[in-house]
Amino acid sequence: MLVLSGCGDKENNTDTSAVSADVETVEAEEVEEVREIQHAMGITEVKGTPQRVVILTNEGTEALLALGIKPVGAVRSWTGEPWYDHIKDEMTGVQELGFENEPNFEAILELDPDLIIGNKVRHEEAYEQLSKIAPTVFSEDLSGQWKINFELYADTLNKKAEGELVMKAFDDRVAEAKETLGDKEEIKVSVVRFSAKDVRIYQKDTFSGVLLEQMGVGRPESQDVDNFMETVSEEAMETMDGDILFYWVTEADVYEKANQWLENPVFKSLNVSKTNQVFEVNETIWNTAGGIKAANLLLDDVVERLK
Structure with a gap:
């Protein structure tokens, strides 16, 4: 303000506007938490x-x-x-x-x-x-x-407040899905991944496992564990069994391997195979994306398949 007092009227007005803008910017920066x-x-x-x-x-x-x-x-x-x-x-x-x-x-x-x-x-x-x-x-x-x-x-x-709204909306959808599906604790859902390296059963501490638990959906004993996954050998195929089995294949050239497993006589003897309750699902939605948007899509998929 002392600098401005020595200026002409026109310059004074222009400089005042500029300084006011600068002051507002500084004040905004100062109050930024x-x-x-x-x-x-x-x-x-x-x-x-x-x-x-x-x-x-x-x-x-x-x-x-x-x-x-x-x-x-x-x-x-x-x-x-x-x-x-x-x-x-x-x-x-x-x-x-x-x-x-x-x-x-x-x-x-x-x-x-x-x-x-x-x-x-x-x-x-x-x-x-x-x-x-x-x-x-x-x-x-x-x-x-x-x-x-x-x-x-x-x-x-x-964005804490916005985050709470997003999460509430998701949890409300899960609650609605549980009401739509009814009690599914007795239904044992098995989740399996086929890759070139190995075959895995996915347990509770996984993207799909967390949602299935929140929905109150049951899991086979081999997967009702607070863990990420276990590798399965052909000799232990029975750990893949349940009332319904969802699986994904990680690469196109793994389908031959997956089909060999699914056509194996041991697998054919499992309950999920006898009742024809074996379904391929989208790996992105069931596993790799792993975020709130995929969770909503996974919820839709689970409801559609279990209703």
Whole structure:
């Protein structure tokens, strides 16, 4: 104001407007809250509502989109070119950063993010390097922990209230589905993955397992375990049995292997085979996407198949 007092009227008016705008900007910056976020690697200070967010997990990408935030950069979907079909329309213009187990650090740096979100399981060794680029927050685990991670992401992004609404809407849908389906505890749902490397039964601490448990759907004894998965040998095919079996195949060239198992006399002797209750499902929705958007699609799929 002292500088302005020596200026002419016209200059005074112009400068006052400019200074007022500058003051408003400074004041806005001054009142922008700095929040301490407790996460898997410690405590990170996050200022205000981040605008340029880099996300390094597939489930995290879905969380951001559900919260109304388009990331400036994201790791590519495990399958898709480069995004899963159910999110690709929302990912136009997002910089692809490689797969989540090998993100492109140079590309991250060039994006000049104001927040990086990753995961301890995937990126623990890179935490210090990423923290030098921007404030960095890591979730603890993956597998079936998407709801826990979603809460952390919403808090980190200063979207806690929005996150609670998103999660309530999902939980309300699950409650409606339970009412529609009725008591399904007696129905034992088996979940199996065929890959070139091995054959797995998926247990409760998985993306599909968490939802099935929330819906009150039963699991075979071999899968009613707080664990991620177990590898199955041909000699132990009986662990795949149940009232209904859902499976997916990870690559096209694995179908021959899957068909050999499904046509094996031991498998043919199982209850699910005798009752013709063996169904192929979409791997993206049942396993790899792992976020809130896929969870809603998985819920639709389970209801459709069990009703």
